[in-house]
Amino acid sequence: MNEKGYSWVSQFLPIQNCNELIAEYDNSNLYRKTITMEKYRFGLGEYKYFKYPLPEIIQILRHEIYPKLSPIANTWMKMLNMKTEFPDRFDELKTLCHENNQKQPTVLILKYGKGGHNTLHQDLYGAIFFPFQVVFFLNELDVDYTGGEFVLTQQIPRAQSKAIVLKPRKGDMLIITTNFMPIKGSKGYYRAQMRHGVSEVHYGKRHTLGIIFHDALA
Numbered sequence: 001m002n003e004k005g006y007s008w009v010s011q012f013l014p015i016q017n018c019n020e021l022i023a024e025y026d027n028s029n030l031y032r033k034t035i036t037m038e039k040y041r042f043g044l045g046e047y048k049y050f051k052y053p054l055p056e057i058i059q060i061l062r063h064e065i066y067p068k069l070s071p072i073a074n075t076w077m078k079m080l081n082m083k084t085e086f087p088d089r090f091d092e093l094k095t096l097c098h099e100n101n102q103k104q105p106t107v108l109i110l111k112y113g114k115g116g117h118n119t120l121h122q123d124l125y126g127a128i129f130f131p132f133q134v135v136f137f138l139n140e141l142d143v144d145y146t147g148g149e150f151v152l153t154q155q156i157p158r159a160q161s162k163a164i165v166l167k168p169r170k171g172d173m174l175i176i177t178t179n180f181m182p183i184k185g186s187k188g189y190y191r192a193q194m195r196h197g198v199s200e201v202h203y204g205k206r207h208t209l210g211i212i213f214h215d216a217l218a
Helices: 015-023 056-079 090-099
Strands: 006-009 031-036 046-050 102-104 108-112 117-121 132-137 145-147 150-154 162-166 173-177 180-185 188-198 201-204 206-212
Touching: 006 162, 015 056, 015 206, 056 090, 056 132, 056 180, 056 206, 090 102, 108 117, 173 188
Parallel strands: none
Antiparallel strands: 006 173, 031 046, 046 108, 108 206, 117 188, 132 173, 132 206, 145 201, 150 162, 150 188, 180 188
């Protein structure tokens, strides 16, 4: 995370869970909101926000992954001389969000078909935001779909942005920065803005699960 602003963990989510999440995509009882990307010029595809209570597997992932990331997040805040300090436990972060009227879950599942893509963006949702989020890849690259690479860009001061193109496989977990990462310069650390998106899908269907730890404004 410190070197690149992302971390890739292979075969983290069991294949059974990947298949179950895809199978439940059309279960309207699970979701609070559906977004058609082209309507908002976000790209071409669709995503759905889960509602509380979240499915058990998502609750487990949120609660178990967050404590591994909060120490890194707090280290970044110190490196950048920021006063923000994140709690050790996920429940405490959730309480903090709700105290600031951020009460809507932000976990989402995304679906792309042929031609689908997602423009470069950041997932912030309110004043309270955790600097890391997690993406799980639910389909097999070059089997279920082709194209659809995951794209990160890093803004470099007084220069063009740097593009990073990744090709995770089914069950892989990608941890990315939500907003920025610290880069060491001649006068200490500075914030390098980062965005993420998805390149065009050439064939098939591509599903991903996005776990954002902070909630959205109610």
